[in-house]
Amino acid sequence: ETGVTQSPTHLIKTRGQQVTLRCSSQSGHNTVSWYQQALGQGPQFIFQYYREEENGRGNFPPRFSGLQFPNYSSELNVNALELDDSALYLCASSLELVGMSSDTQYFGPGTRLTVL
């Protein structure tokens, strides 16, 4: 196990609703990245948080937003849910040090979101 935890494990929502997913990073890690994994596909990068600020974003609309807290935990918020948002949402934590090669990303178990 990586030490990265996510909650909840499963979630069912209806179209148009809003959802918040949570991630606790591995001890000593300061960076959290979020990925969306549709069924049968590889994870797709949503965004990354470093020092409580967004540090890079993939091809996802603004209704996907996030936060990082001083303890490095993070939230992913999705507004106006659509059927295509049904997926496994993964967070990964890593240690980023200025001027040094990036550390490995370690993934949590994911949150399975179903939008009806």
Added chain:
Amino acid sequence: GENVEQHPSTLSVQEGDSAVIKCTYSDSASNYFPWYKQELGKGPQLIIDIRSNVGEKKDQRIAVTLNKTAKHFSLHITETQPEDSAVYFCAASRDFGNEKLTFGTGTRLTIIP
């Protein structure tokens, strides 16, 4: 942006034989290449990674090779065991700044006892 292609999509191997999964990438600036194993209902687990300053890395039964000129890298699993059955993903990223990983589409590996 980066595009990672992975082959084959499914692979069945007799227990004890070797398995090879291949990936190609498009961004010549990519220089970090991890491999993840994902079991049913779990998140991806890092099994091995390689940076562009080396051509090969080995960890017990698992090895990864990298050809930067051809922009392809491969995962080799020797002496396969039933517990190796899972979906394997390759990924690529640049080393500095935005460290997003771009993943391949996955290979479902089945080890036949």
